[in-house]
Amino acid sequence: MLELRGIDKVYRSRGKEPVHAVRALDMAVEKGEIVALLGSSGCGKTSTLRMIAGFEDVSAGSIALGGRRIHELPPARRKVAMAFEGYSLYPPLTVRENIAFALKSAQLPRAEVTRRVGEIARLVEIEDILDSYPRAISGGQQQRVSLARALVRDADLYLLDEPMGQLEPQLRAVLRGRIKSLLAERGMTAIFVTHDQTEASALADRIAVMEGGLLQQFASEKELKGRPANLFVASFIGEPPMNLLDAEVTRSDGGFRLSVGTDMGFDIAGAGLDVEAAKTLAATPQVRIGIRPQKIVVGTGDVRVKVVSNQWLGDQSHVAGDCGGRMLIAVIPGRVAARPGEIISFALEPRHLHIFGSDGTYIRHAEGA
Ligand SMILES: Nc1ncnc2c1ncn2[C@@H]1O[C@H](COP(=O)(O)OP(=O)(O)OP(=O)(O)O)[C@@H](O)[C@H]1O
Helix, strand or coil: CEEEEEEEEEECCCCCCCEEEEEEEEEEECCCCEEEEECCCCCCHHHHHHHHHCCCCCCEEEEEECCEECCCCCHHHCCEEEECCCCCCCCCCCHHHHHHHHHHHCCCCHHHHHHHHHHHHHHCCCHHHCCCCHHHCCHHHHHHHHHHHHHCCCCCEEEEECCCCCCCHHHHHHHHHHHHHHHHHCCCCEEEEECCHHHHHHHCCEEEEEECCEEEEEECHHHHHHCCCEHHHHHHCCCCCCEEEEEEEEEECCEEEEEECCCEEEEECHHHCCHHHHHHHHCCCEEEEEECHHHCEEEEEEEEEEEEEEEECCCCEEEEEEECCEEEEEEECCCCCCCCCCEEEEECCHHHCEEEECCCEEEECCCCC
């Protein structure tokens, strides 16, 4: 449906160093799919969206939508609808006129325009401000108008830049659900930008994780969590973040022993490793190992930790423990009786360990992930 091939974006301004915002981006989005571009500030999400919409030129590469090469077309001819982070509403038009603008330009019958504007206004809860002007409404309302103006259109692709960034958490959760239903019901294809993992997981079928202008991994949330492509994705996805430790690799009994200082050691059986992972481990003296906080068991096991904090969040406990100067966080579904300063046991099972090379590439994923 949408194919990005070898996309590069370099911003050049006089007297300044060029900024390489997007690098060699390949990405294919299926028809009817909802995709999130997720990453920290400045990673190239908005640049990617603006190149697809046509508000920025590509420095290299090609973009095809439904078999049409669109990267050389002006924005209006791409059949792409975009809701902007900065809203960009027309100040002299009312909210109703802003939303109806594209439908009127497409010469839809008046009754159809009225029906569609009413329907989308109800969905994003702005019926009461349809006759107001943009300057007279709040930032959160302007954002919803911008969203309505994009979603009301007939387009092959919908691009939403931080579509709910300005909204209260409660309204955000409600709108998220409604927008997801609308997109699914109509089989709309959409890409939205966010730096909020919860939002990405709640709305998207697949998530494209970006960092430093590079696509790190494009996969479902389950895949990103269970089979992260590299250390960056492993530590970026998941709340609280994956526990990471430096470990030394030595051979033992046909397998490997991973030692974290003198405090922790894990035996990885050779039989459970694929050939590639075993070869890499044999040649790698130092690795990074990762374990999700949800996989640590508290109150049993041979890792002794000094409790740093124990927080009950209403539905789970977060227990932080210090082990020889290394912090481990465990997430437990129930309450845990452990006071700061107490020495308790954590169990970390070797099968739950993700193993990465010192350059961040993955060597082995945890079992069952
Ligand atoms: N018009 C421009 N001229 C020069 N540099 C730019 C321009 N637009 C973006 N950049 C730079 O390109 C890089 C990527 O920016 P981009 O806005 O795509 O990131 P982002 O991931 O969307 O960030 P945010 O979440 O903060 O919007 C940043 O370093 C940014 O400063």
